[in-house]
Amino acid sequence: MPDVSVEPAESETGTVSALAKTSARYGNAAVVTFNSSGDSFSIQDxxxxxxxxxxxxxxxxxYWNxxxxxxxxxxxxxxxxxITIKFRACVGEHATKxxxxxxxWKTANTAG
Structure with a gap:
């Protein structure tokens, strides 16, 4: 995950947060995206x-789609x-697993 540094202007107060999404691909066949907000994954065929x-x-x-x-x-x-996690996109035969x-492999950090 890239380092993000945001400084509020002097007159601003509040919390700054960044939602991080990291994607892994296998060619043009599969995309897996991890969203650190909620620890959710999306598998696209x-x-x-x-x-x-x-x-x-x-x-x-x-995890299969x-x-x-x-x-x-x-x-x-x-x-x-x-923590840091590792994941990747694959293709396979669902019937035989x-x-x-x-x-x-891609790495991403969970929210925390």
Whole structure:
């Protein structure tokens, strides 16, 4: 997650917060987006290739979107606050739960 520094003007008071979304891709077939506000993931199937889009979250396993091209499926993992997580986008065969290919790992920080 990029470092963000925001200074309020002298006459302003309040809390500054940043919602962080980090996305991982596998080619043009799958996109997995993590939203640190709420520890939620979205798995998008972006190709009509007869494969399912899959999110792999390190230490937590695989999460499947078997609903076909153009679909999106969401899930939430209750992470501890302020930790770094790793995840990546993959494609696979839902019926056999076989992972075919995965993209690069992405890291993100949970809210905290």
């Amino acid at each position: 972006t190709a009509a290739d007869d494969h399912s889009a899959v999110a792999q979250v390190s230490g937590h396993g695989y 078997p609903n076909g091209a153009g679909s999106s499926k969401s899930f939430t993992i209750n992470f501890a606050e302020g 076989k992972i075919l290919h995965c993209g690069d």
